[in-house]
Amino acid sequence: MKIMNRTQQIVFITGMVAITMAHYLVADTSEETSEETVVTLDAKGDPSSNTPRCLQDYKTSLVWELKTDDDSLHGKDKTFRWGGVGADKVGSMAFDDWNALVKAANKNALCGFTDWRVPTIDELKQLYTLQQSSDIKPYFSNTQETPYWSVSAYEKYPEHAQTVHFGNGVSYYYNGYRGNPLPVHLVRGNKQDVPR
Template sequence: MFRAYFNAPRRRRRAVVLMSLICTIVVGAILLQPSNPLPLESRYQKWSLEGEPLANWSGPWACVEDQTTGLLWEVKTDAENIRHGDWTYSWYSNTASRGIPNQGDCYFERDRCDTEDLIRRANKERWCGLDGWRLPSSKELMSLLNFSVKPGRPKITVEFFPHTQKANYWTADFNARLTGVYAQFTVGAMALSFGDGRQSALPYQSAEFVRLVNSNQPK
C-alpha cells in the first residue's frame, strides 16, 4: 500500500493527503460536540411559578427543568421584583461562616443584597411550589452552557433562559484561592461566565449574578 502511494503521481498524493486531513477535522469536530442526549425541545420543560407544567411554546414561565440532569432552574424576568435578571449579589453563607453580606446591587431590598438572602426569599416564596432552592455547584451550572449559540449571545439556551447576562454567575463552591489582582483577598468563591464559558475565582464581595437551582421536582 505504501509503495503504491509513493509511486502515484504527486497530484494524486496531494489529493489523498487532503482527503485524510478533511476526514480528521470532521471526526474531531464530531467528537468535540457537547453530549446532549435529548434535543432542546425534549430536554427542557417549562414550569409556572405555581409549579404547573407548561407547553414549550407558552409562557410566562418561572422555572425550567433539565430532563438530562433532573435539576430545576429558576428563570429570570425583567419585572421589578426579586427575580429580575439585572440584580447582582455578593457571595455569603451564614451556615458556612464564609462570605461578605449585602454587597450586591438589587433594588427590591435596600438592606440585603447577597446570595443567602436571595435563597431565603426564594424558599419563603416557594418558587414553582418548592423550597430547597440553593446555589448550584460549578458542575451543575456548567451543564447549562451552550456553545452553539449565535455570536454575541450568552452561551446558554436563551429560548428557555431569557434575561441571562454575558457575565459571571456565582456557584456554591467557595474557599477558592484568589490570584492576580484579587490575591489580596486570599480566598473567594467560584463563578461561571455565560459570556465565554470560563470559570474564575472571585472575591466574596464581588457583585455578581445568580441563577438558583433545585434538586426537587414540582408535584
C-alpha cells in the same frame, strides 16, 4: 443438522443486520431525545410555555430559576456579594446577600419547590452548556453575559470564589472577588457533578 443454501444464508444475514440496525437506531433516538428533554414551569410549578419561571432539565434532574425582566429579587439585574446559605466554608470573607433570594424562593415555593439554593460550580457549568441549545436559549434571554456566582470557594485564594461567565462559558476564580456584586441563578435538586 440442516445446511442453508446460498440464498437462505443471504436472507438470514440480511434479516439479522436489519434487526440489529433497527435496535441501534431506536436506542440512539431514545437516548438523544431523553438527553434533550426539558420542560418549562410557571410560578406554581405547572408546565407552561406562556409564563415560564423555571426550567426542568430531565437529564440532570435539576430545576433552574429563570430570571425576570423586572425589579424583583428574581430580576436579571439583581446582584449579590458572595456568601450566605450553602456557601463553602473556606476563608473568612463572606456575605449573606443572596440569603434574601434563597429564602424568598423557598417561602413562596417558586415553581412548587421549597429547596432552592445557589448552585455548585459544576452545576453552573452544566447550566451554561444547557442554555447553549437554540431551543432552550430563548428561555434564558434575561441571563446576563457576565460572571454568575456558585457556592464553590477557591481554597488557594480565599478572598475569591468560583464563577461561570455566561458570555463565554469560562469558569473563573479570579473574576469572583467575594465583595463584588454578581448575579445568581438558583437551582433545586440533588447536587450534581459535571459528567466525566
